[in-house]
Amino acid sequence: MWRPAKWWCVLANPGKALRGKVAIAGAADTAVGKLPGRTPMELCVEAALAAIDDAGLDRTDVDGLLTCNAMAQPLMYHAEAMAEYMQIFPRYCLSVGAGGGTTFSILHHAASAIVTGMADVIVVAMADSLRSGLTRDQAMQVQASTGHPQFEQPYGATVPAYYALIAQAHMAQYGTTEEHLAGIAVACRQHASLNPSAQMRDPITVDDVLSSRMIADPLHLLDCSLVSDGGSAIVLCSAERAADLAHDPVYIMGAGEGHSHEHISAARSLTTSAAKEAGQRAFDMAGLTPADMDFAQLYDCFTPTVLVELEDLGFCAKGEGGAFVDSGALLPGGELPLNTHGGLLSHCHPGNPGSMFALTESVWQLRHSAGARQVPNARHALVHAQGGIMSSHTALVLSREAG
Amino acid sequence: MSALQVERILPTDSEIARPYWEGCRLGELRLQYCASCDQYQFYPRILCSHCGASDLSWRAVSGQAAVSTFTVVRRSVSPAYAAPYVVALVTLDEGPCMMTNIAIDDPQKVSVGAAVKVAFEPWGADYVLPVFCLVD
Numbered sequence: 001m002w003r004p005a006k007w008w009c010v011l012a013n014p015g016k017a018l019r020g021k022v023a024i025a026g027a028a029d030t031a032v033g034k035l036p037g038r039t040p041m042e043l044c045v046e047a048a049l050a051a052i053d054d055a056g057l058d059r060t061d062v063d064g065l066l067t068c069n070a071m072a073q074p075l076m077y078h079a080e081a082m083a084e085y086m087q088i089f090p091r092y093c094l095s096v097g098a099g100g101g102t103t104f105s106i107l108h109h110a111a112s113a114i115v116t117g118m119a120d121v122i123v124v125a126m127a128d129s130l131r132s133g134l135t136r137d138q139a140m141q142v143q144a145s146t147g148h149p150q151f152e153q154p155y156g157a158t159v160p161a162y163y164a165l166i167a168q169a170h171m172a173q174y175g176t177t178e179e180h181l182a183g184i185a186v187a188c189r190q191h192a193s194l195n196p197s198a199q200m201r202d203p204i205t206v207d208d209v210l211s212s213r214m215i216a217d218p219l220h221l222l223d224c225s226l227v228s229d230g231g232s233a234i235v236l237c238s239a240e241r242a243a244d245l246a247h248d249p250v251y252i253m254g255a256g257e258g259h260s261h262e263h264i265s266a267a268r269s270l271t272t273s274a275a276k277e278a279g280q281r282a283f284d285m286a287g288l289t290p291a292d293m294d295f296a297q298l299y300d301c302f303t304p305t306v307l308v309e310l311e312d313l314g315f316c317a318k319g320e321g322g323a324f325v326d327s328g329a330l331l332p333g334g335e336l337p338l339n340t341h342g343g344l345l346s347h348c349h350p351g352n353p354g355s356m357f358a359l360t361e362s363v364w365q366l367r368h369s370a371g372a373r374q375v376p377n378a379r380h381a382l383v384h385a386q387g388g389i390m391s392s393h394t395a396l397v398l399s400r401e402a403g
Numbered sequence: 404m405s406a407l408q409v410e411r412i413l414p415t416d417s418e419i420a421r422p423y424w425e426g427c428r429l430g431e432l433r434l435q436y437c438a439s440c441d442q443y444q445f446y447p448r449i450l451c452s453h454c455g456a457s458d459l460s461w462r463a464v465s466g467q468a469a470v471s472t473f474t475v476v477r478r479s480v481s482p483a484y485a486a487p488y489v490v491a492l493v494t495l496d497e498g499p500c501m502m503t504n505i506a507i508d509d510p511q512k513v514s515v516g517a518a519v520k521v522a523f524e525p526w527g528a529d530y531v532l533p534v535f536c537l538v539d
Contacts (some may be wrong), residue, residue, distance in 0.1 A: 008460075042511075061469055074436050087498070140480075140481060143480055144480050144481065147502070148446065148502075149414070149415040150414045150415045150417065150420060150446065151446050151501065151502060153412045153414075154411065154412045154413060154414050154481075154530075154532060155490050155502050155503060155504050155532075156411065156412065156476065156479065156480045156481075156484040156488065156490065156504070157474075157476065157478070157490040158478065158480045160478075161474045161476045161490050164474035165472045165473070165474055166435070166472075168472045168473060168474060168515060172472070172515035174517070177491055214475075214477045216474045216476050216477060216478070216490075217474050217475040217477070217510075218473065218474075262501075264492070265492055265502040266446075266500070270471065270492070271471055309417035357446045363460070
């Protein structure tokens with residue numbers, strides 16, 4: 001039987017069915033930081049209602065609801081519980097758990113669901129209260145439950161320690177320094193200083209990062225993201241429908257995923273991640289390149305993740321992430337403004353919902369409504385998130401033009 | 404205080420890993436070996452992660468390894484772990500990578516690429532875990 005050369009690549013090609021077909025029509029965040037007395041469900045519903053309102057829709061228009069569970073209020077059927085709370089009756093309703101990667105994995109699924117007709121108007125909403133809502137035992141449980149329960153957890157690695165392993169490997173292989181890592185935290189804080197809703201807004205220097213307490217060598221306290229309460233939501237629908245709604249649509253032009261391992265001790269590589277495949281697939285679908293991106297929102301639970309992602313997503317060559325940071329590219333006004341809201345490092349990090357805030361920020365940037373922190377004439381953005389320990393990656397290319 | 408805070412974390416139990424833990428109790432590091440492709444793997448599985456075969460058996464290995472990466476944990480996961488302590492990924496001479504602790508008084512002496520050798524440390528009442536020490 002004749003088969004084309006590399007037939008498996010043909011089969012593996014997701015095609016361009018999604019390209020430009022789906023748009024984000026509404027976006028909203030709750031306040032973030034310390035929100036005692038508010039349950040994650042309340043925050044999630046508040047964000048969803050605000051996003052629906054932003055789109056110019058009514059909650060009864062929503063026929064798809066995608067959420068993730070909250071660590072501070074775990075529910076067996078989270079999405080169903082939220083639909084019940086809001087008294088909506090969707091025909092597509094699912095709670096997804098993929099750690100920090102949940103946000104954009106959900107977006108990828110939601111966009112596909114709209115194209116295939118599973119739903120017309122999908123709300124993606126997430127919230128958690130890691131700052132105010134976890135008991136001490138729950139917080140410790142979160143720390144201790146990362147890693148393989150049989151062959152990793154007993155050795156006592158904390159979450160920062162798992163990422164420190166990545167940082168140390170990158171430093172040994174490519175000569176990356178603690179200063180390079182610190183530069184990423186400094187860039188995020190500079191962006192946050194322009195964002196009134198960011199949790200941490202006072203500018204910091206590389207010296208501030210290096211003189212902050214060591215948590216797990218080589219990661220200092222300021223290399224680690226925040227612990228926050230907060231919720232965020234977006235409304236997704238077809239590009240045609242979005243064109244008739246309240247704001248300029250923000251189109252999903254490319255989506256790609258890459259999955260390489262769960263446990264860091266079983267990773268194919270400590271210094272090259274599956275962000276490489278995720279980015280390549282997203283850029284291929286969009287027909288755009290890293291050089292076309294006006295800004296990027298990259299997953300920054302710890303500074304080394306950004307370094308690896310910058311390289312794997314093609315913004316600089318492998319091993320040159322440190323030099324790229326040094327060039328000032330990531331700062332406001334730079335070649336590739338990074339995490340223009342402040343990121344998980346300086347805006348907020350309520351756990352799995354963390355990247356939602358990078359998404360809503362991208363919507364505002366691409367609508368040209370981001371105020372003092374607006375990236376001039378922003379047309380295209382790359383957003384990326386990962387879950388696990390550099391395990392599961394999703395990249396999206398977002399644009400203000402569907403062409 | 405909850406049990407979690409006063410005891411070190413114990414490995415979960417599984418039938419397939421019993422030879423590994425029995426080896427540890429005897430002071431022997433054992434890995435699954437695949438006769439089809441002549442390679443070792445870790446952690447234990449029902450298939451060979453290299454070639455997909457199921458022709459696996461347990462073999463004692465040298466316990467020699469090199470540090471692939473490490474970190475010094477300054478803020479411990481629970482009071483049962485006395486910070487600072489070293490968590491590392493080591494690559495065994497036979498190929499597989501595993502997470503471990505480097506047993507050492509001065510964490511500053513650990514470096515990427517350093518040669519290490521297995522040692523065994525009692526872990527709670529029922530387990531013995533492989534840890535690694537720097538080779539002088």
